[in-house]
Amino acid sequence: MTELGISRTEGEPTGDYAEWLVSTKMGLQIAGNTVQSGFDLVDPKTGITYQVKARRIFKSHQYKISLAKYNKYPFDYLIVVLFDEDFSVRDAYQYPYEVIPSFFDPEKENMKIMFSVKNYKKKFENQPSVKKIDLS
Numbered sequence: 001m002t003e004l005g006i007s008r009t010e011g012e013p014t015g016d017y018a019e020w021l022v023s024t025k026m027g028l029q030i031a032g033n034t035v036q037s038g039f040d041l042v043d044p045k046t047g048i049t050y051q052v053k054a055r056r057i058f059k060s061h062q063y064k065i066s067l068a069k070y071n072k073y074p075f076d077y078l079i080v081v082l083f084d085e086d087f088s089v090r091d092a093y094q095y096p097y098e099v100i101p102s103f104f105d106p107e108k109e110n111m112k113i114m115f116s117v118k119n120y121k122k123k124f125e126n127q128p129s130v131k132k133i134d135l136s
Helices: 014-026 097-103 120-125
Strands: 049-056 062-067 077-083 089-096 105-107 110-116
Touching (some): 077 120
Antiparallel strands (some): 105 110
């Protein structure tokens, strides 16, 4: 997938694919450095930054999304992309940076949220400032 410009690393492709998909659908630019902390995408017109987190959803598993060093490397929005097993988009959500501490559980410098297939809609959709986004 690196030769197609979708994957920037040789590791597990979920995150790279999500970054590529969000950047393509939302007209954002992928950050130049794959290991820089803080954000993955930037709006070239406004400078607004986005951190992208993605998970593939398998039957009845629990999932964790972590934001390492959340306070040290701020960004403007978090985008969470949930894929089905075949990488089709199940759902995608956008959070303003300011609401993340009230939604994620702080753990030292990391922020973590646990969710399961049964309860992920409650975790993601019932937040007043969360915006569901369309990546189709």
